[in-house]
Amino acid sequence: MKFVDEAFIDISAGDGGNGCVSFRHEKYKEFGGPNGGDGGRGGHVWAVADPNLNTLVDYRFSRRHDAGRGEHGMGSDMFGAAGHDITLKMPVGTIITDAETGEVLYELLKPGEKIMIAKGGDGGFGNMRFKSSINRAPRQKTPGWPGEKKALKLELKVLADVGLLGMPNAGKSTLIAAISNARPKIADYPFTTLHPNLGVVRVGPEQSFVVADVPGLIEGASEGAGLGLQFLRHLQRTRILLHLVDIAPFDEGVDPVAQAKAIVGELKKYDQKLYEKPRWLVLNKLDMVPADEREKRVKDFVKRFRYKGPVFQISALTREGCEQLVQAVYQHIKAQQVAEQPAEVDVRFGGGEDVNP
Missing domain, CATH: 3.40.50.300 (P-loop containing nucleotide triphosphate hydrolases)
Structure with a gap:
């Protein structure tokens, strides 16, 4: 296999789901109140050091990697599900730098080491979060936060004795x-x-x-x-x-x-x-x-x-x-x-x- 010691990738963590505006509508609940749930968090992007890999060739042909978006909040106090995380396997000794600034962000030095390289966005608040003694029927909600997006350079230094x-x-x-x-x-x-x-x-x-x-x-x-x-x-x-x-x-x-x-x-x-x-x-x-x-x-x-x-x-x-x-x-x-x-x-x-x- 050709030794590939350098690759460029774009990663995107998942956006958080939006909060929900909802009210209880039940026959015997005249003042049911707000029950809109929060949105789910976006998925994270992880990097893990795999001792079985000795090349970055996989990332030469697969450049974009996106985690899942969090689901939106729902009524009946139901929160949205979190987006699915993704894990990128890299050889031990991989150095991860910002492709634009050249700043070294992470370094995988030990087999099995796992690092979050992009954080998923938090979910937005549903209207149940804004209920108070003076605001019995809030109609406020917040959108989910965007996940981190990065352009990265992967560099592998041979771990030889x-x-x-x-x-x-x-x-x-x-x-x-x-x-x-x-x-x-x-x-x-x-x-x-x-x-x-x-x-x-x-x-x-x-x-x-x-x-x-x-x-x-x-x-x-x-x-x-x-x-x-x-x-x-x-x-x-x-x-x-x-x-x-x-x-x-x-x-x-x-x-x-x-x-x-x-x-x-x-x-x-x-x-x-x-x-x-x-x-x-x-x-x-x-x-x-x-x-x-x-x-x-x-x-x-x-x-x-x-x-x-x-x-x-x-x-x-x-x-x-x-x-x-x-x-x-x-x-x-x-x-x-x-x-x-x-x-x-x-x-x-x-x-x-x-x-x-």
Whole structure:
């Protein structure tokens, strides 16, 4: 399925029903009085985070979504029924913004999270509401309130643990195909990846993480060059970035160090927090380098790149070094998850009270 990460929709909550003017007309009720009921409220529009969805493609073809109108009030003290609500299922990580102002309104971060994104209008008052000691036969009523109407932009940031970044043809698609269940398009020309690919990497029983392969970046991506700007935001929520570098480019005039520095520069221009995120260096296409030259070339690259973090040497094509990379990434993610968990409090001993063992 094509990954759709952006969509525009128009939503409309239901209008409230009008109040009713009515009087009791019964044989033995000479002064029956007013009995017009209130109108029903309009239906709300809800958004719910569905963990089974990973795309906004449904909203590309279905733009308008309307909740039901509340029924009008009736005689005999009968209130109108409320309009039916509608629930829009969206992937976890969807950001909902006002399409006109760009203001971020809501954010769905947790599976099952439910948010009201448009409130239905309240129902109008019937004439029974206006009865008083000096107004025995009121003929007033109020119309229902209109429901909220909004033009929204939906934006999905990939909720992956690991993000792959690098120049086109750095081998990102080959790597994600080698270590996960994703099957992206792979070819010997740039920009084979046009949409983000998600893959689940299984380390062991009930041990896995999600990796995102996004289109390759080029210099100037933060200003809109190439495909990078559209997908840089997908890297913002990952726990760690793997910077893939083609250590053996076909073109002898290409300097891998200059390319790697250009990628880092684009990250810093786009988002300082993204630049400061943990980033590991992965030197790919090791199979293209003669065995007796590998160590020298790797040391030269690290020295010129002035990199002091973890360095992994792999060949995504032959899967050499991939298992060590996967294990290291999983241990890093697991350590982060443990650190993020709140400290457990022993409820047996707390509150400053003496507790007998």
